[in-house]
Amino acid sequence: MNRRGTDNTLTESIIYLLIFILFFLLMFYFVSANNNGAFYWEDFYAKELALVIDRAEPGMEFAIDVSELSRVAIKKGKNLRDLILIDNINNKVTVSVRPGAGTSFLFFNDVDIVIEQGDGIVLPSGGATTTQFKFKVKERQRDAQV
Amino acid sequence: MLRSKRKLGLCGNRIQLRDAVPYVLRRASHGNWTRNLVQRESYNRRGNLGSGILYSVFFLMMLMIAGGIVGGTYAFFGKGYDFRATEAEFLFSRIQSCFEKNNFFDSGFVEQPELFYEKCALSSEVLEDGEHLVYVKRISDGKEFFAGVYDFTVRCGLDARFKNKGLPLCEPRERRVIGGYEFIVGSSQNSRRTNA
Numbered sequence: 001m002n003r004r005g006t007d008n009t010l011t012e013s014i015i016y017l018l019i020f021i022l023f024f025l026l027m028f029y030f031v032s033a034n035n036n037g038a039f040y041w042e043d044f045y046a047k048e049l050a051l052v053i054d055r056a057e058p059g060m061e062f063a064i065d066v067s068e069l070s071r072v073a074i075k076k077g078k079n080l081r082d083l084i085l086i087d088n089i090n091n092k093v094t095v096s097v098r099p100g101a102g103t104s105f106l107f108f109n110d111v112d113i114v115i116e117q118g119d120g121i122v123l124p125s126g127g128a129t130t131t132q133f134k135f136k137v138k139e140r141q142r143d144a145q146v
Numbered sequence: 147m148l149r150s151k152r153k154l155g156l157c158g159n160r161i162q163l164r165d166a167v168p169y170v171l172r173r174a175s176h177g178n179w180t181r182n183l184v185q186r187e188s189y190n191r192r193g194n195l196g197s198g199i200l201y202s203v204f205f206l207m208m209l210m211i212a213g214g215i216v217g218g219t220y221a222f223f224g225k226g227y228d229f230r231a232t233e234a235e236f237l238f239s240r241i242q243s244c245f246e247k248n249n250f251f252d253s254g255f256v257e258q259p260e261l262f263y264e265k266c267a268l269s270s271e272v273l274e275d276g277e278h279l280v281y282v283k284r285i286s287d288g289k290e291f292f293a294g295v296y297d298f299t300v301r302c303g304l305d306a307r308f309k310n311k312g313l314p315l316c317e318p319r320e321r322r323v324i325g326g327y328e329f330i331v332g333s334s335q336n337s338r339r340t341n342a
Contacts, residue, residue: 102342
């Protein structure tokens, strides 16, 4: 009989429970992040936008359909104004459909991306199903950020 | 004292091994000698070993569940969007057309890399970020020009490059001479998770 209570069963159980909770939180985060394809669409649009910019010549104008992205962003509670950010200093496209996190990709074309209408996100029909991202490509003018 | 020791069967010995259980003698307040067992984990009298083994089973279960969830997610969403080959392909066509327009080696590109970036309208920060290579070699005199990671000339030939996204994919896919020049243009760039 363990009359003195020297066994540490309670401590072991608590440690085990904590590890188990941590594990399930991690799994929950992983699955919920993949839910709606958030990772996938961020990755896809960041790379495709970088490719479009790499192929672009100064003077070109683009209107890219980002409806799929805005659909996921609305579900995740993300403001559409912060959907796509272009950093001309670091040549970086950042796409974000999750609050506080995003995916970025670098473009090697030495041009400036100019967004003339607010944040570049345009809703032609007034709904998120036809969301477009509009931007212009211009000659490199250093130290400009959009 | 002798009597109490005799009762305990300790005549002549201060410590005696009985039933292979170690103990020490202590004198109690009433003057008699008592035995106190020495606690040793190695005897495993409380089944600690068994309970430890059971923990490994729990961890194994956790690993299996995690593997199932991750595997299922990958099976559904795929391995992601591998962009290295596309980027290398486009960068190569860009370099090739720039090369045709401005003669690389006679325009001072080798001596002045900034001239190369300016003429080809390429970002030096991106090409020198450790994930790209532009390599051109004139076969006739062995003169070389490169920007980025020179080691990609080797890594581009590794068999593991298709599975390992940390390795570069290059264009042309096999080393060959095009019009007296050898080109290797590679990219190992993958998307980065950032705070936004």
